[in-house]
Amino acid sequence: AQKITQTQPGMFVQEKEAVTLDCTYDTSDQSYGLFWYKQPSSGEMIFLIYQGSYDEQNATEGRYSLNFQKARKSANLVISASQLGDSAMYFCAMERRESNYQLIWGAGTKLIIKP
């Protein structure tokens, strides 16, 4: 079964600290993609970072990096130097290329940055 697991319902982090949001996945697909999205209270889904299953290097986008460990089927998001504006829901998702590129979503982690 295809599944995304985010085990942290919520996290409090002090401003300027780094934070790691956990994501593990289960799939039988050979080729897939892993995404992280941010959803602020406004509701819009903001794309943060992507990792392809065949990418050997961990993806980085500014303050965001993805710690991809394929053997462990984990794709944790690392946010360096957290800011107050990082407070939001964060969703990990897996793209199923063999199924019309549908996204399978995790339950999300609510991140709150404390000043």
Add this chain to the structure above:
Amino acid sequence: GAVVSQHPSWVICKSGTSVKIECRSLDFQATTMFWYRQFPKQSLMLMATSNEGSKATYEQGVEKDKFLINHASLTLSTLTVTSAHPEDSSFYICSARGGGSSYNEQFFGPGTRLTVL
């Protein structure tokens, strides 16, 4: 990046009426569009996948007669909630994907908040 719009942003309707939500890709051709539903403090739930010019594929448990999806052109898909009831109140989000193989080509609309009284 590419832009996807949704209209309306929010809507309040009476029980028993039908509501149409539009999803438009503004600067690219969307061969596939996805419709999601999101309840408060929950994740996105895929309702259906629609490819231009063909019938939508609904996920298990989603009533196709209740949630009518039309993807008549490469830039427009509509979701009609028929005979809406209070339990249909939710946040509805669409996403659109272009015809290439790049992951970059799936973009999300801003969502529509539906409240049924």
